[in-house]
Amino acid sequence: MSTLSLTSAFSMLLKRDLVLAYRRRAEMVNPMLFFVLVTAMFPLGIGNDPKLIEAVGPGVIWVAALLAALLSLDSMFRSDFDDGSLEQFMLSAHPVSILVLAKVLAHWLVTGLPLFIVAPLLAVLLNIPASAIPTLMLTLVLGTPVLSLIGSVGVALTVGLRRGGVILSLLVLPLYVPVLIFATDAVKTAIVGIPTTAQLSILSAMLVGSLVLAPVATAASLRISLS
Amino acid sequence: MTAASSTRTTTTFEAKSLACIRDDRVLFEDLGFTITSGQALVLEGRNGSGKTSLLRILCGIRLPESGELFWEGDSIFRLGPEFHEHMAYLGHKDGSKLDLTPLENLRIARGLGKARADIGLEEALDQVGLYGFEDVPTRNLSAGQQRRLAIARLLVTDAKLWILDEPFTSLDRKGIEHMERLFEGHLNRGGMAAMTTHHRIGFKDDVQLVRINLSER
Numbered sequence A: 001m002s003t004l005s006l007t008s009a010f011s012m013l014l015k016r017d018l019v020l021a022y023r024r025r026a027e028m029v030n031p032m033l034f035f036v037l038v039t040a041m042f043p044l045g046i047g048n049d050p051k052l053i054e055a056v057g058p059g060v061i062w063v064a065a066l067l068a069a070l071l072s073l074d075s076m077f078r079s080d081f082d083d084g085s086l087e088q089f090m091l092s093a094h095p096v097s098i099l100v101l102a103k104v105l106a107h108w109l110v111t112g113l114p115l116f117i118v119a120p121l122l123a124v125l126l127n128i129p130a131s132a133i134p135t136l137m138l139t140l141v142l143g144t145p146v147l148s149l150i151g152s153v154g155v156a157l158t159v160g161l162r163r164g165g166v167i168l169s170l171l172v173l174p175l176y177v178p179v180l181i182f183a184t185d186a187v188k189t190a191i192v193g194i195p196t197t198a199q200l201s202i203l204s205a206m207l208v209g210s211l212v213l214a215p216v217a218t219a220a221s222l223r224i225s226l227s
Numbered sequence B: 001m002t003a004a005s006s007t008r009t010t011t012t013f014e015a016k017s018l019a020c021i022r023d024d025r026v027l028f029e030d031l032g033f034t035i036t037s038g039q040a041l042v043l044e045g046r047n048g049s050g051k052t053s054l055l056r057i058l059c060g061i062r063l064p065e066s067g068e069l070f071w072e073g074d075s076i077f078r079l080g081p082e083f084h085e086h087m088a089y090l091g092h093k094d095g096s097k098l099d100l101t102p103l104e105n106l107r108i109a110r111g112l113g114k115a116r117a118d119i120g121l122e123e124a125l126d127q128v129g130l131y132g133f134e135d136v137p138t139r140n141l142s143a144g145q146q147r148r149l150a151i152a153r154l155l156v157t158d159a160k161l162w163i164l165d166e167p168f169t170s171l172d173r174k175g176i177e178h179m180e181r182l183f184e185g186h187l188n189r190g191g192m193a194a195m196t197t198h199h200r201i202g203f204k205d206d207v208q209l210v211r212i213n214l215s216e217r
Helices: A003-023 A030-046 A050-076 A078-082 A085-090 A096-125 A130-158 A165-192 A197-226 B003-007 B051-059 B102-112 B121-127 B143-155 B173-188
Strands: B012-022 B025-036 B039-044 B066-071 B087-090 B161-165 B192-196 B208-213
Touching: A003 A096, A003 B102, A030 A050, A030 A096, A050 A078, A050 A096, A050 A130, A050 A165, A078 A085, A085 A096, A085 A197, A085 B102, A096 A130, A096 A197, A130 A165, A130 A197, A165 A197, B012 B051, B025 B039, B025 B051, B025 B066, B025 B192, B025 B208, B039 B051, B039 B173, B051 B087, B051 B161, B051 B192, B087 B143, B102 B121, B102 B143, B121 B143, B143 B173, B161 B173, B173 B192
Parallel strands: B039 B192, B039 B208, B087 B161, B161 B192
Antiparallel strands: B012 B025, B012 B066
């Protein structure tokens, strides 16, 4: 297959998933609403101690982002598995990992990017100083694609199970820990005013690593789920 | 064979000593066959005799317990996508997105395979009797029309080998006859097919069928 038809297959699949998401847009705002609501619950529960809220803020935003990502993962392959489209992808003339990458990208654009957009508002809600908000945004833009990519492997393994939800969280959440640690640490460091290059570099490395490895693992997992 | 078909390049699809085990039960073993251009493999057998499993092995979704499959002499497990560009699979599930229109569904099917140059998407819809339904959401089509859309998917790629699992499900009698003519046309163009059906196949006499009965082996 030529490179041209491979790129066109990639963009065609990306467009397909975005069109599908647009036609069911009511479902697609759910992860973002969940993210906003969970984050908004914390100040209510903790009480009006600004210092305490500021201290837990980065962690709260990131844990909520983690859970929102987890919540949205199942939709990545579920409907394609149910209606047989996934079989057709596996039998396509293109490498499955490239098609997987297109699907993960579409999924991130629909579920991860909205988190990134509302994050500054939530940062203000949690009393995170304005000087640390750019770092928070950077950690989200580097970290949430990693969540989608790692999650795609887990969801590919569990898509054949009828109730894969719990197993999926058991599989995937431990793998999210490094992202959580470095992302929250970066934001906390930025609040104090210390440079955060180290943490951001490690997050970038995680992104690059998962970008290369996750689609291949996901393609293999899908093959196992379908056979 | 007629003079016209003998001048065509023949391709072969060969299975050697395939075995399939499901839940500790041997569905079939030491199964082999060869089909060439213009021939159709017809699988028969009771429910649960392994017809669907065999078809899924033939297209490479499922791995056989033992045995090998060869496309023009090369193992399909080694060829991977290079084999898949020559085949199209129609399974129990249609593989269409209900939220997309038939035209959008076909466009994706064409993009996933090797596009066939001599037929347009509208023409393919017309051939399966879905003319006028291009822009209706697939969700609003009847079960039979959705099956027709799935068959149209076979027409838009350049696949030589069609693997068909009960292709006539939910089609009416006229529809079945019409689809049989389409399948014959594919075989006459030098294509091949591997299929199961509970319907008695009404192909014309000049179509060569290779029959395998999985219950009587």
